[in-house]
Amino acid sequence: TDESLGFSSERGDKVIPLSLYLILGSQNCKYAPEFVLQEAIRGGVTMFQFREKGESALPYREKRDLAKRLQQICQNNDIPFIVNDDIELTRELNADGIHIGQDDRPLKDVRAWFPDKIVGVSAHDVGEASKAMREGADYLGVGPMYHTDTKPDIELVKGPAVIQAMRKSGIQIPIVGIGGITHANAEAVLRAGADGIAVISAITKDQDPYQAAQMFCTDKTKRLDNK
Ligand SMILES: Cc1ncsc1CCOP(=O)(O)O
Protein backbone atom coordinates (compact mmCIF):
# COMPACT_ATOMS: atom_id res chain seq x y z
CA THR A 1 0.00 0.00 0.00
CA ASP A 2 1.03 3.63 -0.19
CA GLU A 3 2.13 3.50 3.47
CA SER A 4 5.08 1.40 2.36
CA LEU A 5 5.98 4.14 -0.11
CA GLY A 6 5.70 6.68 2.70
CA PHE A 7 3.21 8.77 0.75
CA SER A 8 0.25 8.65 3.07
CA SER A 9 0.35 11.12 5.95
CA GLU A 10 -0.01 10.09 9.57
CA ARG A 11 -1.64 12.71 11.80
CA GLY A 12 -1.97 11.53 15.37
CA ASP A 13 -4.49 8.71 15.30
CA LYS A 14 -5.80 9.77 11.88
CA VAL A 15 -4.34 8.29 8.72
CA ILE A 16 -4.98 10.81 5.94
CA PRO A 17 -4.08 9.10 2.65
CA LEU A 18 -3.51 12.28 0.62
CA SER A 19 -1.41 10.63 -2.10
CA LEU A 20 -3.98 10.90 -4.89
CA TYR A 21 -6.98 12.96 -3.76
CA LEU A 22 -9.83 13.05 -6.29
CA ILE A 23 -12.31 15.91 -6.00
CA LEU A 24 -15.49 16.08 -8.04
CA GLY A 25 -19.13 17.11 -8.33
CA SER A 26 -21.63 16.40 -11.10
CA GLN A 27 -20.56 19.68 -12.72
CA ASN A 28 -17.04 18.34 -13.38
CA CYS A 29 -17.97 15.00 -14.90
CA LYS A 30 -17.90 13.80 -18.49
CA TYR A 31 -19.52 10.50 -17.49
CA ALA A 32 -21.70 9.62 -14.51
CA PRO A 33 -19.94 10.67 -11.28
CA GLU A 34 -20.37 7.15 -9.87
CA PHE A 35 -18.55 5.69 -12.86
CA VAL A 36 -15.73 8.25 -12.70
CA LEU A 37 -15.23 7.64 -8.97
CA GLN A 38 -15.33 3.84 -9.26
CA GLU A 39 -12.84 3.82 -12.15
CA ALA A 40 -10.53 6.37 -10.54
CA ILE A 41 -10.43 4.34 -7.31
CA ARG A 42 -9.61 1.24 -9.38
CA GLY A 43 -6.80 3.32 -10.89
CA GLY A 44 -5.32 4.24 -7.51
CA VAL A 45 -7.19 7.21 -5.98
CA THR A 46 -6.59 7.18 -2.19
CA MET A 47 -9.00 9.88 -0.93
CA PHE A 48 -12.19 11.53 -2.23
CA GLN A 49 -13.93 14.89 -1.79
CA PHE A 50 -17.50 15.53 -2.92
CA ARG A 51 -17.62 19.14 -4.16
CA GLU A 52 -20.95 20.05 -5.77
CA LYS A 53 -20.60 23.73 -6.69
CA GLY A 54 -21.43 26.42 -9.23
CA GLU A 55 -24.56 27.44 -11.07
CA SER A 56 -25.18 23.91 -12.32
CA ALA A 57 -24.92 22.41 -8.81
CA LEU A 58 -27.70 19.96 -7.95
CA PRO A 59 -30.47 21.02 -5.54
CA TYR A 60 -30.02 19.72 -2.00
CA ARG A 61 -32.05 16.46 -2.20
CA GLU A 62 -30.36 15.35 -5.45
CA LYS A 63 -27.00 16.51 -4.12
CA ARG A 64 -27.49 14.48 -0.94
CA ASP A 65 -28.65 11.38 -2.84
CA LEU A 66 -25.63 11.57 -5.17
CA ALA A 67 -23.36 12.12 -2.16
CA LYS A 68 -24.79 8.96 -0.53
CA ARG A 69 -24.08 6.88 -3.64
CA LEU A 70 -20.52 8.21 -3.85
CA GLN A 71 -19.99 7.67 -0.12
CA GLN A 72 -21.07 4.04 -0.53
CA ILE A 73 -18.48 3.55 -3.28
CA CYS A 74 -15.82 5.03 -0.97
CA GLN A 75 -16.89 2.79 1.92
CA ASN A 76 -16.76 -0.28 -0.33
CA ASN A 77 -13.15 0.62 -1.09
CA ASP A 78 -11.99 1.91 2.32
CA ILE A 79 -11.45 5.41 0.90
CA PRO A 80 -12.09 8.47 3.14
CA PHE A 81 -15.19 10.40 1.98
CA ILE A 82 -14.81 14.14 2.50
CA VAL A 83 -17.46 16.82 1.91
CA ASN A 84 -16.58 20.31 0.62
CA ASP A 85 -17.97 23.25 2.62
CA ASP A 86 -21.38 21.77 3.49
CA ILE A 87 -21.72 21.36 7.28
CA GLU A 88 -25.28 19.96 7.14
CA LEU A 89 -24.39 17.37 4.50
CA THR A 90 -21.27 16.34 6.47
CA ARG A 91 -23.44 15.73 9.54
CA GLU A 92 -26.35 14.06 7.70
CA LEU A 93 -24.04 11.54 5.99
CA ASN A 94 -21.64 11.22 8.93
CA ALA A 95 -18.87 11.83 6.39
CA ASP A 96 -15.26 11.04 7.30
CA GLY A 97 -14.42 14.71 7.07
CA ILE A 98 -15.02 18.17 5.68
CA HIS A 99 -12.93 20.61 3.67
CA ILE A 100 -13.36 24.34 4.32
CA GLY A 101 -12.04 27.43 2.55
CA GLN A 102 -10.84 30.69 4.05
CA ASP A 103 -14.29 32.23 3.41
CA ASP A 104 -16.26 29.37 4.99
CA ARG A 105 -17.14 28.85 8.66
CA PRO A 106 -14.14 29.40 10.96
CA LEU A 107 -12.09 26.28 11.64
CA LYS A 108 -12.73 26.66 15.41
CA ASP A 109 -16.51 26.24 14.87
CA VAL A 110 -16.10 23.36 12.43
CA ARG A 111 -13.74 21.56 14.79
CA ALA A 112 -16.19 22.07 17.68
CA TRP A 113 -18.93 20.39 15.62
CA PHE A 114 -16.70 17.61 14.31
CA PRO A 115 -14.02 16.89 16.93
CA ASP A 116 -13.14 13.48 15.51
CA LYS A 117 -13.51 14.02 11.77
CA ILE A 118 -10.84 14.95 9.25
CA VAL A 119 -10.94 18.72 8.80
CA GLY A 120 -9.02 20.11 5.82
CA VAL A 121 -8.41 23.79 5.20
CA SER A 122 -7.49 25.73 2.05
CA ALA A 123 -4.36 27.85 2.45
CA HIS A 124 -2.81 30.17 -0.15
CA ASP A 125 0.23 31.46 1.72
CA VAL A 126 2.44 30.79 4.74
CA GLY A 127 0.32 33.02 6.99
CA GLU A 128 -2.92 31.17 6.30
CA ALA A 129 -1.11 27.84 6.60
CA SER A 130 0.40 28.55 10.02
CA LYS A 131 -2.92 29.91 11.33
CA ALA A 132 -4.74 26.77 10.17
CA MET A 133 -2.03 24.56 11.70
CA ARG A 134 -2.29 26.41 15.05
CA GLU A 135 -6.08 26.01 15.00
CA GLY A 136 -5.84 22.25 14.47
CA ALA A 137 -6.38 21.61 10.78
CA ASP A 138 -5.70 17.95 9.86
CA TYR A 139 -4.36 18.83 6.41
CA LEU A 140 -3.93 21.83 4.13
CA GLY A 141 -5.04 22.20 0.52
CA VAL A 142 -2.49 24.55 -1.02
CA GLY A 143 -2.90 26.23 -4.35
CA PRO A 144 -3.58 27.02 -7.03
CA MET A 145 -0.33 25.35 -8.08
CA TYR A 146 -0.96 26.10 -11.75
CA HIS A 147 -3.60 27.88 -13.80
CA THR A 148 -6.99 26.17 -13.89
CA ASP A 149 -10.42 26.94 -15.32
CA THR A 150 -12.15 24.51 -12.99
CA LYS A 151 -12.65 27.05 -10.22
CA PRO A 152 -13.70 30.45 -11.63
CA ASP A 153 -12.67 32.45 -8.55
CA ILE A 154 -9.20 31.05 -7.98
CA GLU A 155 -6.59 33.07 -6.09
CA LEU A 156 -3.24 34.10 -7.58
CA VAL A 157 -1.34 31.13 -9.03
CA LYS A 158 1.47 30.39 -6.55
CA GLY A 159 3.27 27.40 -8.01
CA PRO A 160 4.87 24.59 -5.96
CA ALA A 161 7.33 27.13 -4.43
CA VAL A 162 4.70 28.17 -1.88
CA ILE A 163 4.74 24.60 -0.50
CA GLN A 164 8.52 24.77 -0.18
CA ALA A 165 8.12 28.08 1.70
CA MET A 166 5.54 26.51 4.02
CA ARG A 167 7.85 23.59 4.79
CA LYS A 168 10.75 25.97 5.35
CA SER A 169 8.65 28.01 7.79
CA GLY A 170 7.95 24.86 9.83
CA ILE A 171 4.55 23.76 8.57
CA GLN A 172 4.67 20.04 9.41
CA ILE A 173 1.04 19.00 8.93
CA PRO A 174 0.00 17.11 5.74
CA ILE A 175 -0.17 19.25 2.61
CA VAL A 176 -1.89 18.43 -0.65
CA GLY A 177 -1.24 20.59 -3.69
CA ILE A 178 -4.21 21.59 -5.88
CA GLY A 179 -4.89 23.52 -9.04
CA GLY A 180 -4.18 22.63 -12.67
CA ILE A 181 -2.31 19.46 -11.70
CA THR A 182 -1.66 17.04 -14.56
CA HIS A 183 0.57 14.00 -15.15
CA ALA A 184 3.20 16.36 -16.54
CA ASN A 185 3.45 18.72 -13.56
CA ALA A 186 2.46 16.55 -10.57
CA GLU A 187 6.01 15.54 -9.72
CA ALA A 188 7.13 19.14 -9.05
CA VAL A 189 4.36 19.46 -6.44
CA LEU A 190 5.54 16.33 -4.62
CA ARG A 191 9.20 17.36 -4.85
CA ALA A 192 8.28 20.73 -3.32
CA GLY A 193 7.20 18.87 -0.19
CA ALA A 194 3.53 17.99 -0.67
CA ASP A 195 2.26 14.67 0.71
CA GLY A 196 -0.01 14.25 -2.27
CA ILE A 197 -1.88 15.89 -5.10
CA ALA A 198 -5.55 16.85 -5.44
CA VAL A 199 -7.07 16.59 -8.89
CA ILE A 200 -10.35 17.41 -10.58
CA SER A 201 -10.22 17.77 -14.36
CA ALA A 202 -7.13 15.65 -15.10
CA ILE A 203 -9.27 12.69 -14.05
CA THR A 204 -12.91 13.79 -14.47
CA LYS A 205 -12.41 15.15 -18.00
CA ASP A 206 -10.36 12.18 -19.19
CA GLN A 207 -12.11 9.69 -21.49
CA ASP A 208 -10.59 6.94 -19.32
CA PRO A 209 -10.65 7.87 -15.62
CA TYR A 210 -9.01 4.55 -14.67
CA GLN A 211 -5.99 5.24 -16.91
CA ALA A 212 -5.88 8.89 -15.83
CA ALA A 213 -5.67 7.92 -12.16
CA GLN A 214 -3.21 5.12 -12.78
CA MET A 215 -0.83 7.42 -14.65
CA PHE A 216 -0.39 9.51 -11.49
CA CYS A 217 0.37 6.49 -9.35
CA THR A 218 2.89 5.11 -11.82
CA ASP A 219 4.64 8.50 -11.86
CA LYS A 220 5.08 8.36 -8.09
CA THR A 221 6.60 4.89 -8.18
CA LYS A 222 9.00 6.05 -10.90
CA ARG A 223 9.94 9.06 -8.76
CA LEU A 224 10.73 6.77 -5.84
CA ASP A 225 13.21 4.80 -7.98
CA ASN A 226 15.29 7.83 -8.80
CA LYS A 227 14.91 9.58 -5.43
C1 LIG B 1 -10.99 23.54 -5.97
C2 LIG B 1 -9.75 24.27 -6.35
N1 LIG B 1 -9.05 25.04 -5.45
C3 LIG B 1 -7.95 25.63 -5.95
S1 LIG B 1 -7.80 25.21 -7.61
C4 LIG B 1 -9.20 24.24 -7.62
C5 LIG B 1 -9.69 23.53 -8.84
C6 LIG B 1 -8.81 22.34 -9.14
O1 LIG B 1 -9.33 21.71 -10.29
P1 LIG B 1 -8.36 21.14 -11.41
O2 LIG B 1 -7.64 19.94 -10.81
O3 LIG B 1 -9.29 20.74 -12.53
O4 LIG B 1 -7.43 22.25 -11.79
Ligand SMILES: C=C1C=NC(C(F)(F)F)=NC1=N
Ligand atom coordinates in the same frame (compact mmCIF):
# COMPACT_ATOMS: atom_id res chain seq x y z
C1 LIG C 1 -10.62 24.66 -2.56
C2 LIG C 1 -10.03 23.51 -2.17
C3 LIG C 1 -8.62 23.45 -1.89
N1 LIG C 1 -8.05 22.28 -1.52
C4 LIG C 1 -8.80 21.16 -1.40
C5 LIG C 1 -8.08 19.88 -1.01
F1 LIG C 1 -7.38 19.43 -2.04
F2 LIG C 1 -8.96 18.97 -0.61
F3 LIG C 1 -7.23 20.14 -0.01
N2 LIG C 1 -10.11 21.13 -1.65
C6 LIG C 1 -10.79 22.25 -2.02
N3 LIG C 1 -12.03 22.21 -2.25
Ligand SMILES: [Mg+2]
Ligand atom coordinates in the same frame (compact mmCIF):
# COMPACT_ATOMS: atom_id res chain seq x y z
MG1 LIG D 1 -15.31 26.80 0.12
